[in-house]
Amino acid sequence: MSWLHYRELDRLLIQLRQLYSSAEVSNELRGWSWSGDLLSPPMENVYLGVSELANRYCPTYRDIYLRRVAGVQAPITFKTVRGWVYHALSSRCSSLIKSKLYLHGLIRGVELIKILLEEESNLIDSIIEEYNVKRYLDSSKVEVLRRNMRLLFEYFIVQTAARLDSVICEVKYAKLESIIGKVVPQVAEKLVDGRLIGLSRELRIDIMLDNRVIIDIKTGDVRDFHKYALAGYALAVESDLEIPVDYGLITYLSIVNNHVKIYNKMYFIGDELRREFIEIRDEAFNILNSGEDPGKPSSCPEYCIYYSICRGE
Template sequence: MIPALPRAVWDELRATAGDFIVNTRGWDWALVQPRHRARPSVSDVTSPCPTKRDVYLRKVAGVRAENRAMSRGKEVHEAFMAPFKGEERDYEDPLLRRVYEEGKLRKAEAEAEGIPVSVEPEIPGSPIGLSSVLRPDFLVGFIPVEVVYGNGLERKKLAVTGYALALESWTGHPVDAAVVISVTEKRTYWNLVRIHEGLRKKFLEMRDEVANMLAEGDDPGPADECPSTCPFREVCGR
């Protein structure tokens, strides 16, 4: 069993290994080379706004915004990460307490197995056209692991794809799987993500779209449908 991942995830990982063909690898310069001078972060590429206007507002127009949904997401994230960073917490909030205890359990299992889990490791992003340093939440072996609260699973599938490509470019080692831990009010789900060709192409397409927007400084305009949790709703008149 890979420490810090539940047994069911590891079983699924083994059962589906080699089920798909990958052509686009992070080490293949011809396929992953940057196409625009701007270097977006993984968060920029995978931001929640359908037109990426949130990235434009933050990075080009310099607008700052935060709302309760964002700060709650950060609290949940920190509660899960705390045990891995050696931080003791005493939460009264039931959700934060539950998530903190889950993190503690995974940390204890990782230590019992003796395989270190890297917490927020630094990975070079420039070789694949991203910001110079990338920081996934965890690396368990060569498996990137991200934590998200609420409805961010699809975005996080793209985010772990970006980390997988960056790891491949850095190490020359194929990274075919990742995990997204999605936390809801009721329970925590461990989602195994196969980094298949479709996800790789989609990530690179989005990277190019966002890099082009940042390089040109063009406002992409508001989206037709906006997530209710977007902190820029007032700015965009939504």
């Protein structure tokens, strides 16, 4: 998305490249080595999502057992719905901005803002409708979500407009196609087939930058296990497209006191992270293979999506 702060991304990338300048990813841990001992999936014709593996709330993997063996779906909460609509908004904004720039040409940032603001209500309403938000949340929660979506949308378009002005200002000959490429250069919602390594057929990577950095957007609290999603997506891209992916970014989006907050954490997707993700994948497959309830850990985090089911509250 055009609201990403490129200078900050560049700075993070430079730091990581310096830090890991001598580190190389082993070929056997690249996704294209999917038929090797390390990466080949333990079960045939069973595929797991990157998020369900990476979101390791549960040390005993009871979440995998509940969802995949017992057929118990996690309750849909405000946080779940918030994640859906924020992701949809960020991806739709990207397409909307591109379409408006193609339609109106190289306009000024302020004009772009005016044009996009006219679309704001329709866009938000259509996302709320598409995701059936009113079915899951009461009207006061829907209004909270709607207000936050407005704040996010307005933040996105102001950042984009500023970037549009600065890109046009810096180039000598402004050509529409290349300017749009600089303002909205990434592939939003990159579709990847992860089946060669036991992952789902339609994995959606939130953003893939031109320089092969993948970005996963999170809308909840910062958790250390989020980094595993980057390893899963990197392996999937490498197995499906044979493109090496060495760096990934987790972008945390939130609204605090009516202000958008963005916090970025960048990772080198090296051997260690890849091995840890594959261990998680294999352990999840063990649960499926045995079909037995692995039981609960001595304590459960209250933020686990299955907390109300396992802990009976």
